Amino acid sequence: MPAPNKIARRSLLAGSAAFLNVSLATPLATPLAASLVASLVTFLATPVAVAAPRPSATPPAQMSTVGGARLGQAGTQVDLGAGAPVLPKGLTARSWIVADAETGDVLAAHNAHWRLPPASTLKMLFADTVLPKFPKSTEHKVVRSDLAGVGAGSSMVGVKENETYSVHDLWLGVFLRSGNDAVHVLSAMNDGVEETVKDMQAHAEELQALDTQVVSPDGYDAPEQVSSAYDLTLFARSGLQKKDFREYCSTVRAKFPGETKKVKGKKVRGTFEIQNTNRLLSGDTDVSVYDGIAGVKNGNTTKAGATFTGVAERGGRVLLVTVMNPQKNEHNEVYKETGKLFDWGFAAAGKVRPVGELVPPKSAAPAGGQPGATAPAAEAGGGTAQGAADGGSSAKPAGASATGGSSGAGIALAITGGLLVLLSGGVFLINRRWPLPDLVRRRTPRP
Template sequence: MGAPSDASTRGSDAHTTAVLSPTTGTAGTFTNVQTCSYASAPRTGDAAGGARATDSRRRIAVPLIAAGVLALSSLLPTAPAFADDVPGAADGPGAVKPPAQMSTVGGKRLGHPGTQVDPKAGAPRLPKGLSGRSWLVADAESGDVLAAHNAHWQLPPASTLKMLFADTLLPKLPKEQNHTVVPSDLEGMGEGSSLVGVKENYSYSVHDLWLGVFLRSGNDAVHVLSAMNGGKAKTVQEMQAHARQLNARDTHVVTPDGYDEKGQVSSAYDLTLFARSGLQKADFREYASTAYAKFPGDYKKGKDGKKTRQSFEIQNTNRLLTGFGIPTYKGIAGVKNGYTTNAGSTFTGVAQRGKRVLLVTVMNPQKAAPSEVYKETAKLFDWGFKASGSVNPVGTLVRPGAAGANQNRTTAHGNGTDEHTQASVSSDGGSGKWTAIGITGGTLALLAAVAYAVHRRHPLPELVRRRGRG
């Protein structure tokens, strides 16, 4: 099963992306997606996708206040820790335990089970009651991992794996290219897959199909794009190769859409790498931050007897972006959510406050509460924005490079008692350069493509400004 179908389709004209302009409240904080009342339109979705969508007429953005504490692993007694007075559901009796040793890509501490955080004096405490089996908070530009919990635990990724799919295929398929769907394009989709509504013998542009992937998590759109790329097997092979190039060593790809299959796994660390890499691409940023869009539908005969193609509106299943059932998160600009039976709920998000851009990934919260994965993500965003500058990094998001995972160097930070090993990667597909775009003035603005020489600095390009409704 793909991502849950937790958004309705609507009937307005222009597609809408996340607002990325400063608010009057907090300098550099982006406003939430604004919506208006609408009449619900028919939709296609995932049969196993949880709550049925209804009309949403108000969007209220209320930042969650991070409070409380989370237990630090007893395996690291020398590291500063906050003790949680109420264990999280992920650590309760009968909980499935992570491996005692995991990958150390990005730092030795990231290979330890449990919560890893190294606060300085006055640092805010981690949120209380986090129940995700795995989560990670990182600075999207520097790559510093501010805190993590079982960062390299290999778990089913659900539709968050579509970030790797998009990062792999987006450069290969021109968005203007059109394709007429044949029956074989849609073969092999899992039962209960999330769908956007692709139909046989109908023509779609690559742009349309990517909107179906990002907004509705449509496995039908994924399979059509895979067919255009030469088939599922070729696409899976290329995704796996790209994961290796990104040093995402926890990831094993079996399907391009994230549907539950034996052996298909990723990790909070790897999913964050996929998001960070994808956000370097303008099309990826556009699709990931789009809240609503038109999708081609059936042909209908008009009064003049001519058939014209109708369209219907689709809504992004990222609830922090659309505000469906929960408040939108100020500064959110994507990236991707997912849900399957084996994976539970998964989510990777990117958000900005002032000049700080954070990535947060949460996998499989154990609390049985509506929208829990989004609530825990919002708490970690709140904590991360407060904690930036007041915690020592416990690891780093490594840069791409085929040999990166084998080129380790040890660095010391903080008081020098906690060293972490990070991959030293200096190449991007053999070019030896990584394109960097800067951030200035509290807004994400495209500055220039430059040769990238600094080891750990990795600025994000311009995200996407919302287009007004017509």
């Protein structure tokens, strides 16, 4: 059945056509009148793109409780203990979360399960799904169909038709420049965009990221494509189990293959430098490289606003912070708010009671357990919840030095211990510590 707006438009079109026929048949008809009516008919006959509905201005009354009942509540959730610092002021993000990457404890959250457009942070799920399928040395010659469907105005790394690229090159393009062209080429290698979307959705469900609906593999704005701060944090935590994922997301700058040109009768292919757009990793005029940052991915689109998930380490503690859509309209605001949450998280760790947990994948859940059930730690203690007016945050990209052309000195961090389960090329903990072997991070002197 046609949509009501289409029916109304057809009625107007039919009425206008009838009016045109009658008016032209009368002696009063003039060329001007005929022109005006004809223009109206043409306008009404032209298809109009109907914009997808924007997310609601406020979080829904009921949200998912995966990871704990308090994570399904609107507003800011935190349970401060003795000596714990209060959450930073001036946070404006629609949704954010601060979690311990190893234990999975959620230290604080704000609308953690609010389903919002994810922008390019969805590329973390893309990478976690597709990266294990192709060795980094694999080479692929790009054909025109590989680049079909790349959205207008997409961020690009500069992939060219008829040029050959290694998988390593393409992943650098995905992480450093958020290149949708590189995403589409890797999707083509993975039997196409449609198959890749199915794979990503299946992997999201395996990770218990149930707020996520995948429509495009690159995070480009699309109707019904949503995720949440909670889910994005799960994607980062899973991806960081993979060595190559850690390398790519922590690389500050690298060389990327250029276009082959003829120079003095010989074919020559040069390179050009690409730099990570994650400002917590690469820095900017108003944002410094964050001390201990080690990834992961930033994003920005019209519907999503600025989004970011970052991982950082200090004093042997590894934190994950995700920020979605800060409402304060300032340059690099997402990074500034993310930095504030990282600072708070490192100062508050060990002084706050968890309000929830990052759940393990379904296949890593304890036998007979209930994956995604309310976390006992989140429900015990009877702590207070700061109101929604206190919270909202923007995210800061994370970055670090790594191999493959990145700047800065890489430092390997080996974290051991815990009951591990090998799963799909990554390691996941079961209710114990979660290691980040060889985590590469960027260190700056502390005052």
